[in-house]
Amino acid sequence: MLHIKGLTKYFGGLSAVNELDFTVNQEEAVGLIGPNGAGKTTTFNLITGFLRATKGTILFEGRNLVREKPHSIAKMGIVRTFQATSIFPGFTVLQSLVAASYLDPRIGFWEAALHRSSSRRKEKDILDQAHEILKFVSMEQMKDLLASKLPHGHKRILGIAIALAAHPKLLLLDEPLSGMNSSEVASTLDLINKIWHRGTTILLIEHNMKAAMGFCKRIVVLNFGQKIAEGSPKEIRENKNVIQAYLGVGDHAA
Amino acid sequence: MAGSNLVAQIILNGLMAASIYILVALGLTLVLSMTGIVQLAHGEIYMLGAYGTYFFCVVLGLHYLLALVISTLIIGLVGVPLEKIFFRPFRGRDFMPSVIIAVGIMIMLQTTAIVNFGSSIKVVTTPFRGVMTIAGAIVSWERLLVIAISAIFVGGLFLLLRRTKMGLGMLALSQDIRGAALQGISADRVSSVAMFLGCSLAAVAGGLMGAIFNLSPSMGGYALMKGIAVIILGGMGSLAGVVLGGLILGFIDGIVPPLLSVHMANLIGFICIILILIFRPQGIMGRPS
């Protein structure tokens, strides 16, 4: 589904990502790990168009994403979450999902402006859809809460829910578990698992090793912008390069 | 003889215009990037500098240079409590109220000038009348003075920013380097210093310009426009870019009018800026957003 070849990104003289090659196949759950600054989020930014690659190609279902704008890439089916919590602070939970669901182009602009009955029906569909997603992520009780007032863990889940509302074929999750306590981690992993089982392909960046190894079927390890290892969690755990990369960073162990 | 005279005049005019533009734009960019204030009253500070110099020189009878220095210092110092009272409470938060307040201040400053000095045009004469000859061309002292004083200020500013701890701290803060706060550089102090410098630059520019051209309470708007144009052209957030932009626009305004017309000067300047916006929106030396 997603083929990355020779992906390179230079910032001035520094290469954040260097000749990266990897693939994500349909319905896989792939993890992208590596020490801080390895270029994982940069890779996400490159895939989703928030950064323009210096070199290389990113093929998604045959199309090269390299010159596309982020919103076009999203419409093609790749949706991401962000490392820093990204929600619509002024919206309620429900409103956030309704807004996100407008990715559906079926309501014409003028239709909505004039509030015709056909648009009203589709607006009802969107509302139903939003409710469905809320149920799926178990946040129905909070639907009228202001997004900015949610506790941290729920903000992150909302971020995932917003991404879901955009009907992703490939979901890129950027450290979805950061800042969560162990019970939140468990329920979020559960949710991601549910999403995966529904048929969404997942590419996950995560610092929480246990979670990443436990959930992902295949892991890609980055360091200094390059792929240093790839394989099953077991293979990665025993890979000398990987261990080196994590322990060899500065004076402290990862 | 006449030819080299004309060339000398043109270059001089260009340099002079560039000097003023650079002073104003540097002051504006300092304030913009280091205090976070959208200093729309910058033009009025310039205007106050002109009127201040007029006051000390013409009304009180001091020597022009003395008047210039005093006026500049006073206005620069006035800027500090201005920043502290009116803008600092809003720093970091929604910038909109501070924009409105800047405009409010702008209105009040203009009114102050009109009330105190009347809306008629004023003239400042400097003791530096007369001309001298350089390389066979006749140049006026006044224009040379403007260029010289501007150079001193600009040079002094760059030294301050590159060589002193405060200066380096200001540069760091303007680039949002998180470490700046960790190194104990106080954002408050930086804001005060930046405001002082920014206002001083505008004030001295006004004082200099007032000697060449006439004063009117609405002269500030023109200065603000030029300052903005220079920043757009030379680069948002880049001091060297501001100097470059000022030189370019200054020379356009110095060279084109005698050869073609003032209209063409404006037009060419305008085309340059549009081109920059289309092809390099961050300015010639600006950092990409």
Added chain:
Amino acid sequence: MDRREITIPLNCALILFLFLIPLFVTGAYQLHVLVMTGIAVVLTSSLRLIFNSGQLSLGQGGMMTLGAYTSALLVTKLGLSTWIALGASAAAGALLGLLVGYPFMRLKGIYFSLVTVFMAEVIRLIAEQWRSVTGGTLGISNIPAPDAIAIPGLFNISFGSKVSFYYLTLILVLLSLLALYALERSRIGLTWFSVRESDFLSESIGIDTASSKVLGFCIGSFFAGLAGGLYSQYNSVITPSGFGFIYSMYVLIYMIVGGGQSFLGPILGAVILTFLPEVARPLKAYQPYIFGGVVILVMFLLPGGLVSLPQRIMTLFKGR
């Protein structure tokens, strides 16, 4: 919908009142103030639309000048009907917005605002320098009032008097506000709000944030151009500096002091702050101090604008 039951009759009563004003306000100067207030309301509300779509334009005055000159030139030089000219003035605003929108949108925040200031200045310069077409600094004069609307046998509305202009302005203002409100409540309005809340999040779920912002800018400029066209036909004289930087600033002040969050805010701001200088007129030269002082005071005490006054009073009473 309890609130609806109150606001709709209230609005109707207000509109009725506005229509009846000329019955007891007859002075030419007062009517002039009302017309200018109406124009200010349109400009301020359209600025709010642009602001809500994600960027802040400080060039509404420039768009207004553009509209004014477009309308004036079409009527005086080409002899077109004033109504067509009015439409053209609005279209001119939208077109310019479209033309400069995409390049401008690449600039972030305050630099976008600065560039719109510059754009307005360029418009002013062109109006001033293109003497052969625009009459230079003297501007265009003897612009005729709107053509009469006549249906033979039924009625003939001519626009010679201030009262007729008041009604024309009132109707245009009400229609504009209606359109602006509808847009805000529509799907595109929701898109604008999402983009404003978080533009990279919106982009990541498929919203074309650039186009969304450009659309907002175009529509806002449309109404500014319309206001300009109306003004040219009202005042019969327009000059390049009539609506420059200072005026754009005033429009911004009206919006923020009135309150940027609610639809009512800009309207309130425009009305109150247009009336304020009139009320302070006896103070003559010192009047701007009052204006500036009020503006600064409001920003300190009520950062949310005048609209937030009821809320503030309530929080004070609840003792926090």
